[in-house]
Amino acid sequence: MTELEVDIAGIRMRNPTMLASGILNETGRSMVDIAKAGAGAVVTKSVGLEPREGHTNPCIVELECGLINAMGLPNPGIDAYLEEVAVAQGGGVPVIGSVFGGSEEEIAEVARRMASAGVAAVELNLSCPHAEGLGAEIGSTPDMVERICRAVKAGVEVPIFAKLTPNTSSIASLASAAEEGGADGIVAINTLKAMAICPELGRPILSNRFGGLSGKAVRAVGVRCVYEIFDAVTIPIIGVGGVTTSKDALEYIMAGATAVQMGTAIWSEGVGVFSDVCDGLAKFMKANDYGSVEEMKGIAHR
Amino acid sequence: MPIDNGIRAFAITEQIDETPTIRTVHLDGSMHAQPGQFVMVWVPGKDEFPMSVSYPGELFGITYKVAGEGTRHLSVMKPGEKIGVRGPYGKGYSIEGESILAVAGGTGMAALAPMVDLAVASGASVDVVLGARTQSELLFRTRCERSGAAVHITTDDGSDGSKGLATDKARELLEAGDHDMMYTCGPERMIVGLLELSGTTGVPMQASLERYMKCGIGICDSCAIDGKHVCVDGPVFSHEVLSKLSDLGRTRLNPSGGRIPIE
Numbered sequence: 195m196t197e198l199e200v201d202i203a204g205i206r207m208r209n210p211t212m213l214a215s216g217i218l219n220e221t222g223r224s225m226v227d228i229a230k231a232g233a234g235a236v237v238t239k240s241v242g243l244e245p246r247e248g249h250t251n252p253c254i255v256e257l258e259c260g261l262i263n264a265m266g267l268p269n270p271g272i273d274a275y276l277e278e279v280a281v282a283q284g285g286g287v288p289v290i291g292s293v294f295g296g297s298e299e300e301i302a303e304v305a306r307r308m309a310s311a312g313v314a315a316v317e318l319n320l321s322c323p324h325a326e327g328l329g330a331e332i333g334s335t336p337d338m339v340e341r342i343c344r345a346v347k348a349g350v351e352v353p354i355f356a357k358l359t360p361n362t363s364s365i366a367s368l369a370s371a372a373e374e375g376g377a378d379g380i381v382a383i384n385t386l387k388a389m390a391i392c393p394e395l396g397r398p399i400l401s402n403r404f405g406g407l408s409g410k411a412v413r414a415v416g417v418r419c420v421y422e423i424f425d426a427v428t429i430p431i432i433g434v435g436g437v438t439t440s441k442d443a444l445e446y447i448m449a450g451a452t453a454v455q456m457g458t459a460i461w462s463e464g465v466g467v468f469s470d471v472c473d474g475l476a477k478f479m480k481a482n483d484y485g486s487v488e489e490m491k492g493i494a495h496r
Numbered sequence: 497m498p499i500d501n502g503i504r505a506f507a508i509t510e511q512i513d514e515t516p517t518i519r520t521v522h523l524d525g526s527m528h529a530q531p532g533q534f535v536m537v538w539v540p541g542k543d544e545f546p547m548s549v550s551y552p553g554e555l556f557g558i559t560y561k562v563a564g565e566g567t568r569h570l571s572v573m574k575p576g577e578k579i580g581v582r583g584p585y586g587k588g589y590s591i592e593g594e595s596i597l598a599v600a601g602g603t604g605m606a607a608l609a610p611m612v613d614l615a616v617a618s619g620a621s622v623d624v625v626l627g628a629r630t631q632s633e634l635l636f637r638t639r640c641e642r643s644g645a646a647v648h649i650t651t652d653d654g655s656d657g658s659k660g661l662a663t664d665k666a667r668e669l670l671e672a673g674d675h676d677m678m679y680t681c682g683p684e685r686m687i688v689g690l691l692e693l694s695g696t697t698g699v700p701m702q703a704s705l706e707r708y709m710k711c712g713i714g715i716c717d718s719c720a721i722d723g724k725h726v727c728v729d730g731p732v733f734s735h736e737v738l739s740k741l742s743d744l745g746r747t748r749l750n751p752s753g754g755r756i757p758i759e
Binding site: 248 | 502541544545580582710723749750752754
């Protein structure tokens with residue numbers, strides 16, 4: 195095992211960086227390119243049972259500190275998307291399939307079809323803040339999170355990860371519920387519900403009015419959430435939200451994450467951000483005598 | 497880096513009918529875009545879509561054909577009404593060569609016109625092949641002639657210039673001339689044809705591609721074509737890149753991310 199290798203629920207990764215869902219993962223080829231750029235694993239776009247166009251444009255707002263998006267879960271439907279998953283699997287790193295749905299039965303069915311494609315794990319999108327009846331709208335209560343995890347777990351052999359929303363009073367209780375329902379890992383956080391208004395036009399910019407804030411602006415919230423979740427569960431945590439540098443990744447790891455996902459950083463830094471973060475981690479570990487990522491995990495809890 | 501939420505509001509100053517189906521909207525404010533770069537145009541309450549900047553600088557304008565809800569609404573907006581614009585985005589044409597050939601099909605001339613203006617102004621000898629369905633649909637013919645380019649017309653119905661494809665006229669000019677760069681924008685099948693010509697004649701080319709776009713900033717993957725993204729890697733690609741794109745002229749993604757054939 196080299197110093198950057200990590201193991202999450204039995205999935206061995208060459209380094210702790212992953213492509214987050216929703217960024218450059220509509221096509222298999224783009225995911226292969228992210229793997230080539232150095233990511234330790236890639237997460238697919240969130241897919242549902244049927245094709246979905248998502249929200250009308252504008253669906254993105256550029257801020258100095260990040261992005262607000264309201265894509266609205268566009269996807270070609272699980273059956274068509276499996277062709278892209280097959281291409282992504284040629285990238286040589288674990289592919290984690292992200293799924294969403296409007297009920298526990300529907301999510302379980304999409305997860306079953308996703309797992310049939312041979313993905314390393316399934317990530318449950320219980321946290322998209324801008325799609326009616328989906329994502330965070332069904333993943334905001336511990337009871338629903340537990341029921342969904344249990345339903346999905348019953349139908350698939352691969353590990354399942356629950357991606358949780360920070361738009362709640364207690365993300366730790368959602369994480370505990372996911373663990374209770376059989377989840378093998380927690381992914382935190384999804385975007386923070388947000389809005390931007392164009393003053394000259396006197397109206398919200400996003401066609402959906404509300405969207406999800408990602409990028410540097412949310413990192414400190416994500417680190418706090420991972421820290422709280424680490425105290426509440428024993429299953430591994432994947433930290434996501436604003437990771438742009440190796441220092442950001444270290445914050446998540448020391449809060450309790452085994453790995454980190456990146457998305458918005460590709461917009462601000464380019465795809466080289468995966469190898470940059472890994473190089474920085476390796477340097478830090480050498481300078482501070484850490485032999486593995488595992489050794490640093492959660493050490494801020496003291 | 498983005499400013500003002502990335503979007504700036506511009507008042508419409510004028511709408512000009514270029515052909516029976518193509519209009520130019522001029523906006524109150526400047527846009528410093530390289531030839532071939534695009535902006536995301538937000539028609540409030542309706543849609544946002546990518547458009548080439550057909551008039552960069554102080555005269556800022558975009559030239560469009562009514563193709564959906566957004567452009568239909570834009571076409572009835574009056575001077576003084578405001579739209580939102582973000583950008584400019586993407587990589588435009590790199591102007592090189594002393595003798596160049598520009599090949600435009602339909603509204604493709606909107607992206608090429610600033611390149612023609614700049615190339616002529618910098619002293620290059622410029623041939624323009626302007627192709628359209630019929631005479632009344634020829635876009636920016638006068639603009640190109642005034643700039644000093646030699647304009648060669650082709651129409652599908654023979655109502656002006658040579659009857660036939662822009663590609664045929666381009667072949668004729670490439671075989672007779674000493675062009676050192678070809679520039680194009682238009683239907684993807686025409687671009688595929690010109691790419692073959694570029695291969696056989698050895699004249700390098702740059703082509704502007706079009707794909708459905710959501711973000712315009714290189715993250716959503718909607719405009720992916722064999723791992724390249726039209727919004728940030730393009731919209732203008734060199735023949736080296738174009739010749740490696742197996743989806744070129746074959747498939748594109750629809751708004752849900754499904755693959756559909758290119759007609």
